[in-house]
Amino acid sequence: PEQAMGEREITAKSDVYALGCVTYEMLVGEPPFMGPTAQAIIARVMTEAPRSLQLQRHTIPTHVEAAIRRALEKLPADRFQSAAEFATALNDPSYASRVTVTTLAQAPSSRWGRPWAAPVGLGAIAILVAVAAWGWLRPAPPRPVARFSVKIPEDQSIVTNRILSDLALSADGQNLVYVGRQGGEVQLWSRRLDQLEATPIPGTAGAYAPELSPDGKSVAFAASGHQLRVASLTGGPPITLLEENGASPSWGSDGFIYAAGLAGGVTGIRRVPATGGALDTITTVDTSGGVRGHSAPDVLPGGRGVVFTIYRSDLASSDIAVVDLESRKIKTLLRGTFARYVSSGHLLYTRSDGALFAVPFDEKRLEVTGAPIPILDGLDLDAAGYADIAVSRNGTLAYLGGRTLPDELVWVDRAGREQKLDSLAGLARVSGMALSRDGNRLALSATVEGNEDVWLYDLVQKTLTRLTFASETDWRPIWEPDGKILTYVSMTSSSRSLWRVSADGSSQPSQLFAWPGEVVQEASWAPDGKRLAIRVGPRAGTGRDIGYIEVGRDSVPTMLANSKFDENTPRLSPDGKWLAYASDESGKLEIYVRPFPEGGGRWQVSTDGGSEPLWSRRGDELFYRSGDQHLMAAQVRITPTFSVGSRVRLFSTANYGGDVTYTRYDVTPDGRRFIFARQPPTDRDLIVVLNWAEELKRRTEK
Template sequence: MTDHRSDIYSLGILGYELLSGRPPFSGNTPQQVLAAQVTETATPISKHRGNIPPTLGTVIMKCLEKKPADRYQRAEEVREQLEIVGTPTGGVTPHSTVPIQAVRANGFDRKRAGVIGAAAAIVLLLALVAGKYLGRPGAQYEMTDAAQVTNESGAAITPALSPDGKMLAYAGGNPSTPEIFVRQVSGGQTIRIGQGIDPGWSPDASKIIYVNGEGIVEMPALGGTPRLLAKHASGNFLASPAYSHDGKRIAYATRQEIVVANADGSGARKILKAFDPHTLSWSPDDSRIAFVSGNVWFIYGQSQFGNLSPSTIWITKADGSESGPVTDSTHLNLSPRWSPEGDGIFFVSGMRGGRDLYFQRTDGLLPRDEAQRLTTGLSIHGLSVATDGAIAYSVLNTRVGIWSIPIPQSGTVSVRNARQITSGSERIESLRITSDGQWIVFDSDRSGNSDIYKIKIDGTGLEQLTTDLADDFRPRISSDDRQISFHTWRGGSRDVYTMNIDGTDQKVLAGGPRHEWSDTWSRDGKLIAFLSDRDDTKSQTVFLIPTAGGPVRRIGKGGGVVWSPDSKSIVYGSLVGGLVLHDLETGQEKILSSIEGGRIAAGDIAEWTKDGRHIYFRGDNATLDIMRIAPDGSGLTTLVKFDDPNHQSYRPDFGSDGKNFYFTIGKHEADIWRVRITRK
């Protein structure tokens, strides 16, 4: 029965949206939102906005309790708690806040009318309290004198301005095989340094440090003999080197740690464990290091360059003793660079659509005030800040289309014979074809963040299936074409969801504090394969889970699962043996094909044909040719050769309807711009 406590619940919804910028419950239809209110628990508001006081977050979440008895029982209780939060002394009622005496009117319940009247005062007080924590940041910037610095074919990325802002180092060319270049910002000859990515300058601008195939190297700024400072190890790629401002130390990232060493690479010491760290930046006084956690593929991905997965910016003390997040974990947050004064960081984020430049004031290791948005719609890939108030940023434009080509009955065909189905300024990371061959289901960022869509195979009839503010990826279709699985960042890490083919009934299948990636359905519809790092944060493991829920079954390290026609066996890309056939009844495995390096990328095995004769997969990360092999390991054949530089494969993921292959072709173009920033 509805009573005055439903008004307190409504107040909680209002406060949640006012403070976090999003409703506590979401869905594709009003019915789904209502169902979520009944069955789901709202994500703690602190997950969306970390700088609100814990007391205020507790007030909002208590108002949203499912059981009326667990909420505040009187509006006055809510007001009292908000007054505590909104008062600097913690206990004195502000002079501008006056309790409202309810006036009884004919036909109204006196108690309910009193709550409504008090709620009006509470809403005003809530707005004032929210304004305190959502107000404009004290340090406001404006940008002037924008000028394009590079204008070359390919992608000019990872810009690095020299400390005085006069020189620019960057990586250019093909993102899969980039090279380091150095030039004056004002113009003149560009100097090629050599193969590498992610350069940075020494404090005196005499040297640059960057990553190449050997590890982290240092070289004279205008060319010379490189000196190896730290070497890549097997399964442990080094990334994002940065000099301290005093020139005595360098910091760099491994797959799971941040390392600080002497400037010559000696005395390396692991200071902090972190998930997928990269893009390190020392504060001006060298007391703190800002870095990105997650989605190193966005920079270093080669075939996954420009990956759209979310990431979080953190700040750690230089000795690793304390650290804290500065941004949320549900959007793409990148490239933190300290302001010259050291009172905050400039960074790139997709939190409000696109990838734009923001400034976030900081207080020690934590954010202070709301981040200031400085640009709109630029699609920035990375940035650099000089001490003279200049910012260089690379603008990345990616055009990806879905293409198809008939499966050759014999011999090898060139990708030049492929037919284009879609085209646009969007990123498509994964696709699959319905069993009836009528629809392509794919993820795309065409709406700002990544959502799941479907389109007819002739390129018409586009339908958007998910609309959540968090990114959704990697759709996989059940064999009866009734359901789709995908993974999403709605809970702050990757979780596997399922939904109906029309986008309704979205629910969690596999989740937790670690990451779960979506993979394929068994032919009989009883099991779903998914990938997770719950066993080992450095790699993915294949698991099987019943579609009705229940205990999971561990298979082995790897990914990209396809099922036999009878659902009794699977083939997956093993990290230790290339293509592996796994018998689900006996647990025995057989290596079908060893790929150079002993692995293939997860998601690049498309189909085990219905007649059981062939398995289709992508060859390797260099060419991504489409290949065929028999279940007994015989008949290894290249079917589609990606031999045209104008038709480069965008991602290894692909699909098949038994007659045609479907895949993405795309191209990255990026140029570097420079602007000047001044405080208002």
């Protein structure tokens, strides 16, 4: 009856009605309703009760008639809940005593008692069933595609780190998780698309690169030191699955979380059980041909393979590839920087110029099966080619439109008051900075047109000069003690080593130190210019380590801190006798000080997390970022021995660029002001496209 009324929602109770019709006919040889036409039958279905079974065949038990009559009730709510319940009633003689059976004392109609009546009725029923089946089984019309912009309240704003992706969607496309900021604290936020407000996710302070679990109840993310962590959306402490190289997680339906090191790292794609367990290496990086790492994994729905990026020094030469999880063989698919699989059978990927494409992809054969389709232009990519894009398994698309503005350099006094530095037009992400001894010149590393180089800004003359011109990355500059030369890290496809260049540009860059087979990441000069503290790694078994060299003499460093824990960010005191650094030996990064180059003793300076240590020029203060993203000033004494006094919280640094493995700010000679890189406010829109996979299918067909 509900189908005859045109109801769209057909439930199991409709099947109970159909089963009642079949049972009725099996017992008396004709359907419960008959008529000369399909329309007549439908009319009787809607308005009449079926004729009594016992009037037609007196041997039918009363409980059987009662059960069949209930199965044939007009309203679904009055029928049995299931076929199993119907069957139980048919076999239960006591069922008749619990219901009232109405026996219709009407004689059989002579017209319907004719021998040919049953075949006619059966034919009409067949027509009705055919019509109903067409209504049930006809293809559903394509779901409409809807585009809209989601307004994020200012106090829940999205933070665009420009390092990995900041967005994630649940499998059903109804829940968006993003990196957001409130009151100076950066953490993950959850925003259901049917709600106006987002809610913070407990235990995710400092998180980035979120990825929701297949059931949408938990989120994996990268945290301090590129750890891989998992937190429940409903609360509870997060668990740590990987201590390092846990960036860019992808949560598979096979119960594993796949992750990669940051682009340029020495690890490939790895996986770990979502509940914790042994680590499994999926890909190994071959550094030939300019390859700097494997990044951005995306597990395919069937679990056959993982799509990822082969990241190269020249971003335009990076490739999208897929690894077969059974054979572990890697197949290069096409040029691109970041890819995600779409349920329509496509790969959505970006090129280095910010263009977004889709290409048909067979997830079973792991191969591209058609030509690329242009989707969007002008997406903003980070330095490793990642885009702020998320695609749900049901085909919903979310992305940040527009371009992120270049970094601004700001002076910040000890009270947190800002003063914007004169605009440095053309510089994008500023990754390192160092003030000269007199505070009049600023060395910095910044990205211009996709390439990172060392620059010098004269704060008095307001002039900006480029000092390095290599096709690969030159970054993290520091001043040598004479104030005339800059030391920096040069990163190529096969090595990272220390180089030097004249601040006035009078000489060509030259290599200062390289450790074959090892990755040199940063350095700090002793004031006499004879010793250089360096940080290397990550290294197998010991992570990031700290040592030193006698300049011009040593080809291999003397190691100072090379435990199984991570030690990074070496900073020598102004008198060259003390080394400040960060270590995670306590379970989280803290700041420590030890004698340099040798000597006993070690002092912990931070008390609740710490990174990015920096000495004042007089050596009476040691600055660092706390675990809750505030700049701290620890009062210290360095003569005759080291001691720590009070610790003063200066201001929030949540709005300023940072790096847990490298100090990304500096202090003026008088200790009154600090210089930071800040991402300026932006009006980038969060765009959501519902049922976007349907549109992609139509565009492919065209």
